[in-house]
Amino acid sequence: MTRVAVDGIDVEVADGATVLDAARAAGRWVPTLCFDERQAPFGACRVCLVGVEGAPAPLPACTTPCRDGMTIATEDPAGRRVAAAVVELVLSELPEPPAAHTELAQVADALGVGEPRWPGATHAPQPADTRHPYLAFRHELCISCGRCVRACDELQGTFALTATGRGFGANVAAGLDEGFRASACVSCGACADTCPTDAITEVSLLP
């Protein structure tokens, strides 16, 4: 067992547990975006940054393992500032604010991020891809967090989804971008379940 202190609360966690695990064990909230407890930690989004005593800069809670005696501050000002900036930049690329029920909207709300201050290019709205009876793509809402790809790999084991494109053009595709139905997809819906923005959603839930 490893002992750490989170915001002054002493907790004991299993060896190998992450700082995020410890924070949750202590009942402290840490914002996350690319994290899903069903998947291996990914550490891509930098929204879960927390302060760790002795560390030169905030560390991502989801991928940092606990060390005995660690002192963790979940509300580290630098960490929160970076997290809010990350979420604001993510929002600045979307053609419309995320729907209230999405994880992205909730994280933005919790971090106090409103209308993004950054003008510039946003993804062009396009008709939802509804070639599959249940699963729909809304590519303009994709934030490239990789959760759907990892759900397909790590939870279902079908490897039907792929990250595509670079930079502003980064997105996700089923198979060789042929839509869910023609790909190896087995329609389990794990991607829609994990998507934090409705970039993959159910056809019946489309607005």
Added chain:
Amino acid sequence: MTTTCGYCGVGCRLETHVRDGRIASITPAMDGPANEGHTCLKGRFAHQFSRNRERLTTPLIRDARGADPRPATWDEAIERIVAELTRIRSAHGPDAIAGLASSRATNEDCYAMARLMRAAIGTNNIDNCSRVCHSPTSFALRKALGLSGATGSFSDFDHADATILIGANPTEGHPVVGARIKQATLRGMKLVTIDPRRIELADYGVLHLAPRPGSNAAVMLGIAHVLERDGFVNQAFVDERTEGFEALHALLPSYTPEAVSEIAGVPAEGIEEAARIYGEAADACISWGLGVTEHKYGSEVAQLICDVALMTGKIGRPGSALLPLRGQNNVQGSSDMGALPDTYTAYRSVEDEEVARSFEAAWGVPLSRRKGYTIPQMFDAAVAGDLKAMYIFGEDVAQTDPDTAHVVHALESLDFLVCQDIFETETTRYADVILPASSFLEKEGTFTNAERRVQLVAPAIEPPGEARTDFEIIKVVSRALGHELPWATPSDAMDEIAALTPDWAGISYERLGRRGLQWPVAPDGTDAPILYAESFELPGGRAHFAALPYKAPGDAADDEFPLILVTGRRLQHYNAGTMTRRTGNVELMDADVLEIHPDDAARLWISDGDRISVRSRVGRIELPAQVTERIEPGHVFTTFHFPATRTNLLVGASADVNTSCPEYKVVAVDVRPIGEQPAKVPALA
């Protein structure tokens, strides 16, 4: 609302989201012990059937055979049922009436149905559809180990170093367990798949064996032979915790890998390697499905599987388990509840005086000590004129049971048939009264999954129209027949079950909570994720080896019927398709097809997509061909999801020798393009 999925036996916990009285969406429960935040397209998406306009919304009565059924009131329908059943009982005795409980329904529904047949009618003629799927597993586990259930949990796959998967296709039949096995193989678990078809998981395993349908016994004996020869027998375990090994030891020498190769058509090295993988693993599981059970000697193969685990001592600890994949959501529970012609709850015999007395005391009526009919026996008795009435609840026997022509003959021979279902089915065509019932999304109760886990089912929506929950219907019918079922809610029924069933003593709705409990559950609520850690549930605490030789299946290819047909299930559909055919799943798959190997297809002048004729010794059907290398030459495969296909017309009367589970998996057939007349001796290569 959190509930338990009503499709397969995995028992996924689901969150239902409702809008305007309809299911809007279903998501997996993160804390579901069997699914851990995952689900498949059936549990997650295939829910539109619940508001399909073909749902039965009012009782229907047929005034004459062959007439269209007309809507009726509940009072009229119940009156008709009581009048007919009472008349038949006085004229022919209670054993002229039989009932079927449903493995799709809750434990409480099944218990109520069993009590109705036993106490209100006075007969043990009660059975359920586990008869036609896993009754051989139940038989074998009880004989070898003591209890009728998996020895461990699905989490054992996460701890196993190796797994033998035989006669099952989990990525289609039990997709969430299939995904779990996939993930285990990606982490390094060695998987051996044994199936006549090259199933998807074969691509994730280290070894695939494709034995001839019906030769599983030889394969298991061959593996046991190599395990013994190469010193993998756990002698201390065999000495201390089992009996009967000598007889198996005497049987094994003749099952050399070479001999087995001859019988089963798999390479001798494959048998050697499978045994070595299993034997060398510190912890290993064996998992199986209907490819083991639905055979003439299915119950014997299941016993031989137990032998392999027992001789190596790989049982009763995390990662070492026997995990039969039960087909339907409550196939475990419907049998646990005593909806069987020979047992009360928890498999206690109707001939056991003490048990029978305990139920007589609780129910306040005398009970029959005579075993009732199994499902196939019911149909035989109906044709013979001994059985006059049936009350079929939640089963489409005319589509799913073997030898369809015989089943239909039986249904037509009855004086009176009641069906209780959510849709009209092939079976309701022959019903005199049809009662509109409820789906799993509309009812309260419990299902028991393939891990023996009893989990709560909670209603998300109301039954449509005048439809009622099965629990209410059975209560109303029983009361009208003069036997009050004294429960206000399914929870009260569970309390009665717990009071009368030692293995369920500690179960109550309050204790089941979000994660359920795995029976046996002690009075203090302690459940049993792992069975047999210390001793077996047989006299002396010892497990029993079975020394059973390979015997040929009930059917074999010959000149007239040169191919062997295997039937099974596909990912997109579920069993008779009553539910999934009324959802978007039909857009993903809209017809049954016959899988045939390219070599056979070329020889028979069949191209992919051709409509073909399939003829067996008892029937003939037509359907499109799908040419694929998933199936071995000499074999063909299809499903029975669509009533238009009537696949089960092809299946004959051959059945498991101990449990009368039909031999769905070995049917000799003649396949040819439509238009060609069958010849006595076809011009085959």
